[in-house]
Amino acid sequence: MVQQKYKKNYFHILFEDNSSLKLHNELILTYSIKEGMEINQDKLNELRAIEEKKEAYEYAYLLLASRSHSEIELQERLKRKKFSSETLHSVIKELKEKKIINDLQFGKEFAESRIKNCLLGQEKIITELMEKGIEEKEAHKIIQEVLRDDENLLSEEERAYQALLKRAKQIKRSDSRTLYRRLYEHLVRKGFSFETVEKVLNRHQKEGGAR
Numbered sequence: 001m002v003q004q005k006y007k008k009n010y011f012h013i014l015f016e017d018n019s020s021l022k023l024h025n026e027l028i029l030t031y032s033i034k035e036g037m038e039i040n041q042d043k044l045n046e047l048r049a050i051e052e053k054k055e056a057y058e059y060a061y062l063l064l065a066s067r068s069h070s071e072i073e074l075q076e077r078l079k080r081k082k083f084s085s086e087t088l089h090s091v092i093k094e095l096k097e098k099k100i101i102n103d104l105q106f107g108k109e110f111a112e113s114r115i116k117n118c119l120l121g122q123e124k125i126i127t128e129l130m131e132k133g134i135e136e137k138e139a140h141k142i143i144q145e146v147l148r149d150d151e152n153l154l155s156e157e158e159r160a161y162q163a164l165l166k167r168a169k170q171i172k173r174s175d176s177r178t179l180y181r182r183l184y185e186h187l188v189r190k191g192f193s194f195e196t197v198e199k200v201l202n203r204h205q206k207e208g209g210a211r
Helices: 025-030 041-066 071-080 085-097 103-118 122-131 136-149 156-170 176-189 194-206
Strands: 010-014 020-024
Touching: 025 041, 041 071, 041 085, 071 085, 103 122, 103 136, 122 136, 156 176, 156 194, 176 194
Parallel strands: none
Antiparallel strands: 010 020
16 A cells, blocks of 8 residues: 555555556545455455546535635536536535535525626526526526515616616727617626617716716
């Protein structure tokens, strides 16, 4: 057994056929693994599966420590690490049962952040939620609940207007028609409805088009 240099809790178990198995010290103690002992193929497969699941858990917790993830996001990140389907499904299932991953809670946190920090329109946020594995119907529900529960959040129209003012300051001097077009395109890209875009553009013009 050879202790890993940078992960002191892990050891490499070396076999006579030059194959090896990385195991956490906890598993070595649990299974009383010692130098020179024989490990049959069934036990070896069992140890590999247990170790893989432990690694998958550690990686999942590392990801979740940096920020919350939707179920689909976490699945995709685990897939990239080449964990087996059995390990992946087992880990995701247990994390859901423990409510460590919760798409509804994730969706609310994500939507609130996008409303507050990015001044996005509802349509854009719903699209982004769907890209993260949230069903469209659930995404609409999440948006409504977030806006209902936090009275301090700007309304759709006010977000659009603030996004317009911010963008207008960034645009170099141009004629009114060009400015109108560029602001229009910007607000549409941010996911505001055509009706809302027209309203805030008209409001901007009535207020003198101040930048």
